[in-house]
Amino acid sequence: MAGVRLEKIEKTYPNGFKAVHGIDLDIRDGEFMVLVGPSGCAKSTTLRMVAGLEEISGGKVLIGDRLVNDVEPKDRDIAMVFQNYALYPHMTVYKNMSWVLKLKKKPADEIDRRVRQAADILGLTDMLDRKPKQLSGGQMQRVAVGRAIVRSPKVFLFDEPLSNLDAKLRVQMRVEISRLHTKLKNTMIYVTHDQVEAMTMGDRICVMELGRIKQVDTPTNLYRYPANTFVAGFIGSPSMNIVSARLNFDGDTCYVDSQNLHLRIPDDIGKKVRQYDGKAIYFGIRPEHIHARETNPEAADNFFNMEVSVVENMGNEVYLYFTPGNSQYIARIDPDIPVRSGDSHEMWLDTNYIHLFDGETKENLIYKPKTQ
Ligand SMILES: Nc1ncnc2c1ncn2[C@@H]1O[C@H](COP(=O)(O)OP(=O)(O)OP(=O)(O)O)[C@@H](O)[C@H]1O
Ligand SMILES: [Mg+2]
Structure with a gap:
C-alpha cells in the first residue's frame, strides 16, 4: 500500500x-x-x-x-x-x-x-x-x-x-x-x-x-x-444562502446589514471580525439555520417577515423560498409547520451558525481552514 x-x-x-x-x-x-x-x-x-x-x-x-x-x-x-x-x-x-x-x-x-x-x-x-x-x-x-x-x-x-x-x-x-x-x-x-x-x-x-x-x-x-x-x-444541498452585505459595529456589538436584514451577530463571532467594521462582506447561512418563527417565539432579534414564493415539500422536510428584492433565501423547516406559497411568514435566523466572507477575496473571515 x-x-x-x-x-x-x-x-x-x-x-x-x-x-x-x-x-x-x-x-x-x-x-x-x-x-x-x-x-x-x-x-x-x-x-x-x-x-x-x-x-x-x-x-x-x-x-x-x-x-x-x-x-x-x-x-x-x-x-x-x-x-x-x-x-x-x-x-x-x-x-x-x-x-x-x-x-x-x-x-x-x-x-x-x-x-x-x-x-x-x-x-x-x-x-x-x-x-x-x-x-x-x-x-x-x-x-x-x-x-x-x-x-x-x-x-x-x-x-x-x-x-x-x-x-x-x-x-x-x-x-x-x-x-x-x-x-x-x-x-x-x-x-x-x-x-x-x-x-x-x-x-x-x-x-x-x-x-x-x-x-x-x-x-x-x-x-x-x-x-x-x-x-x-458547493457543499450542502440545498445550498447555503450567500448574500452580499455590510458589517457594522455599534459599540462592541456586531451587525450584518443587507437589503432586507439587520442581523445581530453573537459577540464571540463579532470579536473575530472587528477589523471589518464598515466593510463589504458576504454572509452565509445554511437553510437549516433559518427557522420558522414558531420554533423560537422568544427571539428578540434576527427575525424577518417575508413572502414565501415557493414551498417544496420533501415529506420529511419542507423547503421555503423567499425572493425579496434581488436576493433569494432557502429555509429548511419542519413539515408540520403550516406554510403556503404566497403567505407572508415570520422567520428567524440563528446567527450562531452564520458564516462571514471577505467581500473581495471571498475567504472565510471567522475560521482559518486547516492546511493539509
Ligand atoms: N485534450 C484536451 N485538450 C485541451 N483541453 C482539454 C483536453 N482535455 C480536457 N481539456 C480541458 O481541461 C479542463 C479540465 O477537463 P477535465 O476533463 O479534467 O474536467 P473534469 O473536472 O473531469 O470535468 P467533468 O466533470 O465534466 O468530467 C476543461 O476545461 C477541458 O475542456
Ligand atoms: Mg471528468
Missing part, C-alpha cells in the same frame, strides 16, 4: 490550454480521497496524471516514495475504474476479470484464487459464466471494479464510476464501494461532481475549481468551516 503525493503539478494541453495550475495534495496511505468540483475543473485531468494516462507538464507525482512522472501506467501499481465500464463483450465475467493477470503471465491457480476472491467480495460468484450483455448496469460496474481488485494495486483510481447508473443503483454501489474500502484499506482516489457522493464516501474531500484546489478537509469540516464562498455554496 502507498500514499500519493502531488507536488505543484501542472497540466497544459497541446492546444496551450492550462487545465491544472500547480496543485499540491497529500493523500495518505489507506485514505479514501474524493476529488469533487463542477464540470471542467480538471478532476479527470488530475486523476489521469496520477494514472499516467496524461503527460505531466510540471511538478511531481509520487506513489509511495517513488517519483512516477516517467513511469508507464502499467508499472505504477494502480488500477483505474472508469465511468464506461469498458468490459470485453465477448468474454465471460470470469475472463473479463482474469484477463489482465493472464497478460501478466501469472500462474493459473493464482489467477483462479484472485478472481474468486474478488467475485466473493463483490457478490459476483454466481455470475462468473455470464457475458456482459446478460448483466445489469450495476453488475457490469461491479465487474469493472472486480477487474481492478484482482490486480491488488497499491492505489485505486475511480473516475465517476457511478454516473451511468440510475439513482437507486448509484446509492447502492456507493455503499458497496465504501464497504470495499473498509475491507481492503487501500488508498483510493475517487472523482465525482456529485457533492453527496463526496460527502458520504470521502475520508477527506478535495474541492476543486478551474484547475485549482479550493479546500481539502473532512466532510464535516468542509460543511461546518468552508474556507470560501465557493466551497460554502
Whole structure:
C-alpha cells in the first residue's frame, strides 16, 4: 500500500490550454480521497496524471516514495475504474476479470484464487459464466471494479464510476464501494461532481475549481468551516444562502446589514471580525439555520417577515423560498409547520451558525481552514 503525493503539478494541453495550475495534495496511505468540483475543473485531468494516462507538464507525482512522472501506467501499481465500464463483450465475467493477470503471465491457480476472491467480495460468484450483455448496469460496474481488485494495486483510481447508473443503483454501489474500502484499506482516489457522493464516501474531500484546489478537509469540516464562498455554496444541498452585505459595529456589538436584514451577530463571532467594521462582506447561512418563527417565539432579534414564493415539500422536510428584492433565501423547516406559497411568514435566523466572507477575496473571515 502507498500514499500519493502531488507536488505543484501542472497540466497544459497541446492546444496551450492550462487545465491544472500547480496543485499540491497529500493523500495518505489507506485514505479514501474524493476529488469533487463542477464540470471542467480538471478532476479527470488530475486523476489521469496520477494514472499516467496524461503527460505531466510540471511538478511531481509520487506513489509511495517513488517519483512516477516517467513511469508507464502499467508499472505504477494502480488500477483505474472508469465511468464506461469498458468490459470485453465477448468474454465471460470470469475472463473479463482474469484477463489482465493472464497478460501478466501469472500462474493459473493464482489467477483462479484472485478472481474468486474478488467475485466473493463483490457478490459476483454466481455470475462468473455470464457475458456482459446478460448483466445489469450495476453488475457490469461491479465487474469493472472486480477487474481492478484482482490486480491488488497499491492505489485505486475511480473516475465517476457511478454516473451511468440510475439513482437507486448509484446509492447502492456507493455503499458497496465504501464497504470495499473498509475491507481492503487501500488508498483510493475517487472523482465525482456529485457533492453527496463526496460527502458520504470521502475520508477527506478535495474541492476543486478551474484547475485549482479550493479546500481539502473532512466532510464535516468542509460543511461546518468552508474556507470560501465557493466551497460554502458547493457543499450542502440545498445550498447555503450567500448574500452580499455590510458589517457594522455599534459599540462592541456586531451587525450584518443587507437589503432586507439587520442581523445581530453573537459577540464571540463579532470579536473575530472587528477589523471589518464598515466593510463589504458576504454572509452565509445554511437553510437549516433559518427557522420558522414558531420554533423560537422568544427571539428578540434576527427575525424577518417575508413572502414565501415557493414551498417544496420533501415529506420529511419542507423547503421555503423567499425572493425579496434581488436576493433569494432557502429555509429548511419542519413539515408540520403550516406554510403556503404566497403567505407572508415570520422567520428567524440563528446567527450562531452564520458564516462571514471577505467581500473581495471571498475567504472565510471567522475560521482559518486547516492546511493539509
Ligand atoms: N485534450 C484536451 N485538450 C485541451 N483541453 C482539454 C483536453 N482535455 C480536457 N481539456 C480541458 O481541461 C479542463 C479540465 O477537463 P477535465 O476533463 O479534467 O474536467 P473534469 O473536472 O473531469 O470535468 P467533468 O466533470 O465534466 O468530467 C476543461 O476545461 C477541458 O475542456
Ligand atoms: Mg471528468
